[in-house]
Amino acid sequence: xxxxxxxxxxxxxxxxxxxxxxxxxxxxLGFAAKQSVDETVKQGQAEIQESVEIExxxxxxxxxxxxxxxxxxxxxxxVELRVTRDERGRCAVCAKGVGHTKAELRQIAQExxxxxxxxxxxxxxxxxxxNKDFKVVNEEVTDxxxxxxxxxxxxx
Amino acid sequence: xxxxxxxxxxxxxxxxxxxxKGAKGKACLAYSEWLSKLIGKVKExxxxxxxxxxxxxxxxxxxxxxxxxxx
Numbered sequence: 001x002x003x004x005x006x007x008x009x010x011x012x013x014x015x016x017x018x019x020x021x022x023x024x025x026x027x028x029l030g031f032a033a034k035q036s037v038d039e040t041v042k043q044g045q046a047e048i049q050e051s052v053e054i055e056x057x058x059x060x061x062x063x064x065x066x067x068x069x070x071x072x073x074x075x076x077x078x079v080e081l082r083v084t085r086d087e088r089g090r091c092a093v094c095a096k097g098v099g100h101t102k103a104e105l106r107q108i109a110q111e112x113x114x115x116x117x118x119x120x121x122x123x124x125x126x127x128x129x130x131n132k133d134f135k136v137v138n139e140e141v142t143d144x145x146x147x148x149x150x151x152x153x154x155x156x
Numbered sequence: 157x158x159x160x161x162x163x164x165x166x167x168x169x170x171x172x173x174x175x176x177k178g179a180k181g182k183a184c185l186a187y188s189e190w191l192s193k194l195i196g197k198v199k200e201x202x203x204x205x206x207x208x209x210x211x212x213x214x215x216x217x218x219x220x221x222x223x224x225x226x227x
Contacts, residue, residue, distance in 0.1 A: 002184045003203050007172040010196035025171060058196065117170030121195060125172075128194055132222075134162065145168040151163045155183075 009121050011059035015066040022083045023073050024119030033073035049097035052105045056113055061085040186222045
């Protein structure tokens with residue numbers, strides 16, 4: 001054995017990479033990309049629709065090539081998530097929906113940001129490991145939803 | 157030829173635990189620096205006995221290789 005590192009991820013990337021991570025998280029958590037105007041919004045006009053926003057603290061979305069107001073809108077049941085770049089350049093996730101408390105929406109948004117972070121780190125790590133000629137020996141998702149990757153390479 | 161292995165565990169919350177095996181001394185340090193630049197902030201680092209073993213030429217070459225690729 002040599003060394004063991006514990007790292008807290010920092011998300012600094014351009015919009016397409018953020019979109020890829022959000023798409024991975026959406027897929028894993030059962031969210032689908034929203035199609036134009038939907039019934040949730042219409043229903044929300046008649047009923048009370050709670051809304052919460054959380055941001056990924058250690059994140060920076062590079063705005064180059066990103067259109068103003070560009071966002072990802074996802075839906076699961078009556079819950080709608082919006083992934084955006086806030087005015088400080090951080091990645092933010094806003095959850096809203098009818099029939100959910102603020103606490104429930106906060107939990108959903110938190111779960112999504114965690115999954116998105118996991119997807120971001122996975123995509124980044126796998127891409128770089130392959131660039132450095134590492135071969136994947138084993139890859140699995142454990143019972144606690146962690147992703148475990150084992151790679152190897154030979155060095156002259 | 158030396159075999160270098162890396163075990164990476166990405167937790168449900170996104171925290172990452174990396175275990176670098178087979179690399180010693182500065183080669184191990186080169187991997188640590190590369191991974192921390194790639195992923196984020198180092199919260200904790202533990203060195204094991206292998207880290208302190210003498211390096212070979214292979215490890216020096218690896219360090220140069222990682223440095224060149226990072227530029």
